[in-house]
Amino acid sequence: MAAIGALIGVLLAAAAGGTNQDCQRVERGLARALEMAQFEKEPEETVGKVFADSRNAGQSCPDAEGLAYLYVRSAELGGGALVGRLLPAGAAELRKITAEAARQFPSSARILTVHARVSRDDAVARRAAAAQPGYVPARVALADILLDRGDWRAAERVLADGTGLDGTSDGLLVLARVALAKGDARGALAMAKRVLTGRKPELVEPDAGDPRPLLRARAVEKQARARRGTNGRVRP
Amino acid sequence: MSKRPFLVVYPGESRNSFGQAVGHIYVDDGPERFDVAGGPATARPIADIGGHTATRTPAGRYVLDHAERHTTLGWPKSVVPWGARLREVHEVVQYEVGGRWIDASGPSGTVTRAYLIFSAKSRQPMSPLVASRHARQMFYDDDGNLAARWEGNDFGKWSWNLKLGRHRTVFFIHTTPLDEAMGSGDLELRQSHGCLHIKPKDRDIMVLKGYLRESTTVIVKRYEDRWQPSAR
Numbered sequence: 001m002a003a004i005g006a007l008i009g010v011l012l013a014a015a016a017g018g019t020n021q022d023c024q025r026v027e028r029g030l031a032r033a034l035e036m037a038q039f040e041k042e043p044e045e046t047v048g049k050v051f052a053d054s055r056n057a058g059q060s061c062p063d064a065e066g067l068a069y070l071y072v073r074s075a076e077l078g079g080g081a082l083v084g085r086l087l088p089a090g091a092a093e094l095r096k097i098t099a100e101a102a103r104q105f106p107s108s109a110r111i112l113t114v115h116a117r118v119s120r121d122d123a124v125a126r127r128a129a130a131a132q133p134g135y136v137p138a139r140v141a142l143a144d145i146l147l148d149r150g151d152w153r154a155a156e157r158v159l160a161d162g163t164g165l166d167g168t169s170d171g172l173l174v175l176a177r178v179a180l181a182k183g184d185a186r187g188a189l190a191m192a193k194r195v196l197t198g199r200k201p202e203l204v205e206p207d208a209g210d211p212r213p214l215l216r217a218r219a220v221e222k223q224a225r226a227r228r229g230t231n232g233r234v235r236p
Numbered sequence: 237m238s239k240r241p242f243l244v245v246y247p248g249e250s251r252n253s254f255g256q257a258v259g260h261i262y263v264d265d266g267p268e269r270f271d272v273a274g275g276p277a278t279a280r281p282i283a284d285i286g287g288h289t290a291t292r293t294p295a296g297r298y299v300l301d302h303a304e305r306h307t308t309l310g311w312p313k314s315v316v317p318w319g320a321r322l323r324e325v326h327e328v329v330q331y332e333v334g335g336r337w338i339d340a341s342g343p344s345g346t347v348t349r350a351y352l353i354f355s356a357k358s359r360q361p362m363s364p365l366v367a368s369r370h371a372r373q374m375f376y377d378d379d380g381n382l383a384a385r386w387e388g389n390d391f392g393k394w395s396w397n398l399k400l401g402r403h404r405t406v407f408f409i410h411t412t413p414l415d416e417a418m419g420s421g422d423l424e425l426r427q428s429h430g431c432l433h434i435k436p437k438d439r440d441i442m443v444l445k446g447y448l449r450e451s452t453t454v455i456v457k458r459y460e461d462r463w464q465p466s467a468r
Contacts, residue, residue, distance in 0.1 A: 041311045042412065042426070042429055045412055081427075082256075082276055201366065214359075
């Protein structure tokens, strides 16, 4: 990590020059650091560094979509606070950061996806899904928002065949919630179990070991069990 | 004969720019002090990946174990001791401990095994092949250069276990790899998941002055406690 840290320091200095190649190198280094953070004892340090360095490098590389993505994603992960637990800049500041990036990169599916999750705006999620139809996190974000609004049928349609959900942080979780919403306690239980045991180690979006999907899956599991128990009692 | 110094830790005395509880280590209960950051000030332990938890640094009376280059299979980056020499033989990265070269990556690599354990405990199992690839990549920079020495151990260059009586605990006093990379530069400590984080330059001073050494008593106060000069 020290080697990566030192390298990124050198690259950041280079990025101050702002050539496309320099910007790409900084982006590669930070992307790699964020991907590896999930295996660290305290990933917050790396997330915080990626947050700060991508913000700084972004000033010299204003057209670098990759740096902007790393900035919003690391902000979403806490920006250096305990991953998935606290937002140091606060929710309003996070919304501001993602909205600004979405304005600057209106066709970036991954940036729009982060902004959709943060703003809970289904229109933004639809734009993200349309920008890159094969980008699964965008569809997951859209389904999640639709589900929050009570429209589990639409959410289910968006997730369609469910392929690629195990490569996202929370795709299987949304599917579990869909099952729960439509009264399929058994399906919800099975899907919640897949969240807890069946996600791929390498996710489409680096999540620095974000525990939120797992905690929410446990909650879904509990609800599904309770519902199944209730059903069992009322059955003849 | 001079009295042996003891350390008193107040983990929740102030807040850093992230709003996290941080505090100070007082030598002989003050006024000489050093910055420290413990675990999150939450009432209950927080479930963490890899089968671990993030928790408050528990209040108590501890004794420092010897200074060590701590290694553990619990975290992939902490398998190889800080500063160990690295080399690659037939696409397998090896590290040197006591004159012996040990496989880090590859099918029988120790880091490969740590990745497998970590991913299994995280319930995101990976294949041995993927684990080995991760284990190898860890030691390379973006330009494909192998690091000469490992300086990414999560426990920093040196660490001291906080023993309760004669028994080691899961808590250590240590620096972090990113803080080590900052050298003597100005840095802000970040919350740990339960250990006590200190700054590398403070570590060096505390070692030099004999504060951080085997058998030193360390009293960790509650997060709600505040140091007062009259408290001595």
